[in-house]
Amino acid sequence: MRLRHPAGEPLHLSYCTNVHAAEDLDGIIAQLDTYAVPIRARLGTDVLGLGLWLAAPVAAALAADPALRARLRRELSARCLEVVTLNGFPYRSFQDPVVKHAVYHPDWTTKDRLSYTLDLAHVLADLLPDDAARGSVSTLPLAWRDPWDTGMADLVARRLSRLADGLAAIESSTGRVVRVGFEPEPGCVVESTGQAVERLAGVDGDRLGVCLDLAHLACAWERPADALEALERAGLPIVKVQLSAALETADPDPLRAYAEPRFLHQTRNAAGDAADDLDEAFARRLPGPWRVHYHVPLHVSPAAPLTTTIPVMxxxxxxxxGGPRPLCDHFDVETYTWGVLPPALRPQTPEQLAAGIADELDFARTELRELGVST
Known part of the structure; x- marks a missing residue:
């Protein structure tokens, strides 16, 4: 959706399609009709923004074939859909029965991660609306924390230099600016904005920055004002914001209903105690309160005593x-866990999922309106 900051600057609000399983072009186009078109109609918006997720094979095919990119752009335009941001964190198979640590592979020590990200940037340069100032691609926070050593850090630094060079080449050949944001996440080499400042020091700040996921920020128990100030001091731009909420509770026992086999649900408490998944947190009897990396629908309050980190968002x-100028212009609702919610909360049909995503987007739009943003 197209929004406007009180200062007059355009803002983009979208939803991330990594909630859907399609990993080939025909499947992606089919999901536009199944989900995106009904969502746009339910919201009553002229244009709906998508934070498109393209698995590595389809990204490579699109990057190699201008005709395929033109087809995808036509299909989006015909449905009044637009794309200014891509989610490049999951490489492929993100809705498999078990994902867990596989989502962090390949990481930024590999050529595959660099190639995938540049493929996405090539694709996005052709998908961007003509009047969009820039595009964004979010990516993983370098790697899972273990193993990690100085040799790996040096290798990653070289990869990021090549990434910046590749983005510059895309801008030179297409005239379109695409930036890449590294997304701090619990358990990773870059877990917090503080680690982003440390471990992304020296990157090309014109092309590389941070994707700020607000559920991850909450799970790190960071204060937003402090985190944003640290990024500004370091010269790291906020390339993209993922609007998301995590679970929070002082009484962890009801969280047992949320333990599931597909995704990691890193758990943290205010004292800094950490577990890499809910089962581990229960086994170690971490003292509460807990915040859990479990993206939950923005507009739904779970049954007490559970709550969410919406106040942090x-x-x-x-x-x-809320200030005189926006600190970011790309906002993407990213709730990819609809299919693993407890059964009573889980959509049972595509129509129910589309309705839930539309309600989330409406919630996000209302939150932004209350800060003076207009539609």
Whole structure:
């Protein structure tokens, strides 16, 4: 959706399609009709933004074939859909029965991760609306934390230099600016904005920066104002914001209903105690309160005593768009866990999923409106 900051600058609000399983072009186009078109109609918006997820094989095919890119752009345009951001964190198979640590592979020590990300940037340069100022691609925070050593850090630094060079070449050949944001996530080499400042020091700040996931920020128990100030001091731009909420509770026992086999649900408490998944947190009897990396629908409050980190999201949004100028222009709702929610909360049909995503987007739009953003 197209929004406008009180200062007059355009903002883009979208939803991330990594909630859907399609990994080939025909499947991606089919999911536009199944989900995106009904979502746009339910919201009553002229244009719906998608934070498109393209698995590595389809990204490579699109990057290699201008005709395929033109086809995808036509299909989007025909449905009044647009893309200014891509999610390049999951490489492929993100909706498999078990994902867990596989989502972090290949990481930024590999040529495959560099090639995939540049493929996405090539594709996005052709998908961007003509009047969009720039595009963004989010990616993983370098690697899972273990193993990690100085040799790997040096190798990653060289990869990021090649990434910046590749993005510059795309801009030179297409005239379109595409930036890449590294997404701090619990358990990774870059877990917090503080680690982003440390481990992304020296990158090309014109092309590389941070993708700020607000559920991850909350799980790191970071204060939004402090995190944003640290990024600004370091000269790391916020390339993209993922609007997301994590679970929070002082009484962990009801979280047992959320333990599931597909995704990692890193768990943290305010004292800094950490577990890499819910089962581990229960086994270690971490003292509460807990915040759990489990993206839950923005507009739904879970049954007490569970709650969510929506207050952190609101605090962050006030910092991001409540000032005289926006600190970011790409906002993507990223709730990819609809299919693993407890059964009573889980959509049972495509129509129910589309309705839930539309309600989330409406919630996000309302939050932004309350900060003076217009539609």
């Amino acid at each position: 609101r605090e962050a949004l006030a910092q991001l768009v």
